[in-house]
Amino acid sequence: METKSLSELREKYKSCTRCSELLNSRIQVVFGEGNSNAKVLFLGEAPGLSEAKQGVPFCGASGKVLTELLSSVGLSREEVFITNTLLCRPENNRNPEKEEVENCRERLDKVIEVMQPAVIVTIGNFATERILGKKGITSLRGKVFPTFIAGREVKVVPVIHPANYLYNGRNPEIFAQMKRDFEMIADVIDAKKKQKSLGEF
Numbered sequence: 017m018e019t020k021s022l023s024e025l026r027e028k029y030k031s032c033t034r035c036s037e038l039l040n041s042r043i044q045v046v047f048g049e050g051n052s053n054a055k056v057l058f059l060g061e062a063p064g065l066s067e068a069k070q071g072v073p074f075c076g077a078s079g080k081v082l083t084e085l086l087s088s089v090g091l092s093r094e095e096v097f098i099t100n101t102l103l104c105r106p107e108n109n110r111n112p113e114k115e116e117v118e119n120c121r122e123r124l125d126k127v128i129e130v131m132q133p134a135v136i137v138t139i140g141n142f143a144t145e146r147i148l149g150k151k152g153i154t155s156l157r158g159k160v161f162p163t164f165i166a167g168r169e170v171k172v173v174p175v176i177h178p179a180n181y182l183y184n185g186r187n188p189e190i191f192a193q194m195k196r197d198f199e200m201i202a203d204v205i206d207a208k209k210k211q212k213s214l215g216e217f
């Protein structure tokens with residue numbers, strides 16, 4: 017059962033009209049999926065075509081890789097919450113525009129305020145820049161950034177976007193590195209659980 021305010025946000029942003037260009041080709045808003053009481057938030061870039069059709073984030077090729085990485089460290093999609101920097105698909109999967117990221121800022125801030133995650137995993141450059149204000153995923157990945165968000169400390173962990181691995185012909189070295197980063201994420205989560213700061217997963 018989704019917490020009242022998260023379902024209110026889902027309802028509110030279902031009909032968002034802030035980005036006129038995204039609106040032109042929009043199939044539907046992809047608000048997010050998972051456990052609405054989760055203390056771990058995964059943040060991607062923007063929905064692709066499969067996601068826009070199904071209304072579910074990371075349900076296409078990148079999503080398969082993400083699910084595999086999660087299960088490799090004993091996590092399931094159902095115990096975390098997954099959303100994106102943009103809720104609407106940019107046509108032909110182009111990069112999000114700065115203005116679109118800004119238009120979607122209030123929504124993500126509100127999701128974070130409601131969920132109060134202890135850990136945010138930023139997937140790829142756009143999500144990482146949105147949360148940390150830093151660029152350069154290759155040097156930022158696999159590190160933990162304790163960050164104050166809405167007055168609370170959140171452990172932010174940037175990871176390589178699965179699309180990067182796919183564009184690189186499923187390079188096994190990239191996958192091995194991503195797996196190590198997910199092992200580190202699992203350790204960060206375990207440490208938080210031990211502090212009893214994570215209510216529900």
Ligand code: URA
Pocket residue numbers: 060061062063064067072073074075076078079100179
């Ligand atoms: N890539 C993303 O960044 N998000 C999705 O939901 C799917 C692919």
